[in-house]
Amino acid sequence: MDRVKNNISFIVSFFVKKSIRLASLLFAVCLFSFMLISYSPMDPIQAYIGADMMRVGPEQREQIAETWGLDKSPTQQFLYWGASDFQGDLGTSMIYRRPVAEVIHEKFYNSLVLMMTSWVLSGVIGFVMGIVAAMKKDSWLDRLIKWYCYTLASTPTFWMGLLLLLIFAVWLRWFPIGMGVPAGVLAEHVTVADRIKHLILPALTLSIIGVANVALHTRQKLIDVLSSDYILFARARGEKGFTILWRHGIRNIALPAITLQFAAFGELFGGAVLAEQVFSYPGLGQATVEAGLRGDVPLLLGLVIISALFVFAGNLIADLIYRVVDPRVKERRLL
Numbered sequence: 001m002d003r004v005k006n007n008i009s010f011i012v013s014f015f016v017k018k019s020i021r022l023a024s025l026l027f028a029v030c031l032f033s034f035m036l037i038s039y040s041p042m043d044p045i046q047a048y049i050g051a052d053m054m055r056v057g058p059e060q061r062e063q064i065a066e067t068w069g070l071d072k073s074p075t076q077q078f079l080y081w082g083a084s085d086f087q088g089d090l091g092t093s094m095i096y097r098r099p100v101a102e103v104i105h106e107k108f109y110n111s112l113v114l115m116m117t118s119w120v121l122s123g124v125i126g127f128v129m130g131i132v133a134a135m136k137k138d139s140w141l142d143r144l145i146k147w148y149c150y151t152l153a154s155t156p157t158f159w160m161g162l163l164l165l166l167i168f169a170v171w172l173r174w175f176p177i178g179m180g181v182p183a184g185v186l187a188e189h190v191t192v193a194d195r196i197k198h199l200i201l202p203a204l205t206l207s208i209i210g211v212a213n214v215a216l217h218t219r220q221k222l223i224d225v226l227s228s229d230y231i232l233f234a235r236a237r238g239e240k241g242f243t244i245l246w247r248h249g250i251r252n253i254a255l256p257a258i259t260l261q262f263a264a265f266g267e268l269f270g271g272a273v274l275a276e277q278v279f280s281y282p283g284l285g286q287a288t289v290e291a292g293l294r295g296d297v298p299l300l301l302g303l304v305i306i307s308a309l310f311v312f313a314g315n316l317i318a319d320l321i322y323r324v325v326d327p328r329v330k331e332r333r334l335l
Contacts (some may be wrong), residue, residue, distance in 0.1 A: 035074075037300065104287075111284040119268055122211045128252070149216050198281075273286075
């Protein structure tokens with residue numbers, strides 16, 4: 001009974017503290033993002049008017065500023081915007097002329113599918129490559145994997161995307177050049193196969209770039225494990241090869257790999273922005289670039305909140321998985 005009470009108390013304390021951290025994180029992110037946008041040289045009204053700036057007079061500019069609340073001081077704008085966000089209203093996009101929540105909801109699904117596909121592929125492939133490199137230490141295969149990882153670690157996402165686009169879409173014509181669905185096809189006629197075909201190149205771009213860190217850290221960690229005393233004792237008992245890896249290595253190398261993979265959530269979102277631009281993929285990344293270039297402040301701030309929640313959720317899931325992978329992790333480390 002006492003054990004059940006302690007577990008319940010731990011769970012409640014864990015989520016209360018995480019909620020406090022989330023609230024403080026969102027407040028800090030919103031505050032600094034709003035300050036950067038407010039004091040940037042970007043003119044939201046000018047960006048909103050666009051090519052019609054010669055036809056818009058001072059009175060019309062004042063009406064536009066009043067409509068979007070840009071005639072108030074930065075402090076008043078932030079307080080009004082924060083109060084609206086607290087009530088679930090992220091405002092109206094100046095580009096799409098629709099509620100920001102609807103725009104994000106529409107584009108979030110595409111980005112989520114892209115990021116999760118590439119995230120899983122990069123984690124699995126990197127983990128397997130690290131194990132193979134460690135088990136075949138100093139062999140030609142180990143050197144090949146290390147060369148591959150070091151090369152990818154210094155490769156920009158957009159360059160890899162352009163390279164894959166040039167080879168597989170332009171030269172070989174195996175995949176479409178871009179977009180998330182075929183051009184000129186009605187939404188009800190788009191099949192799952194069409195979406196997957198348009199997803200392959202962007203997901204492959206992000207997964208290829210993302211394998212390096214996991215593979216190199218997994219390799220080094222497994223090499224340390226294989227050179228430890230308890231592995232020497234296991235070999236003396238007759239264990240070898242895959243048996244040693246499965247019984248003594250997996251749990252020791254899984255925790256660092258999980259840490260790195262979930263810590264890459266922030267980099268994954270940033271990489272998705274570049275990949276979506278290269279392939280014209282209709283997701284949050286493309287919406288972020290458009291909002292920044294065209295001065296759509298409500299949409300840009302809404303995307304900042306979503307990205308912060310996305311990264312925080314990744315770290316939270318990692319904390320919960322730690323206890324499953326390694327029971328030795330103490331409660332205080334999670335808190």
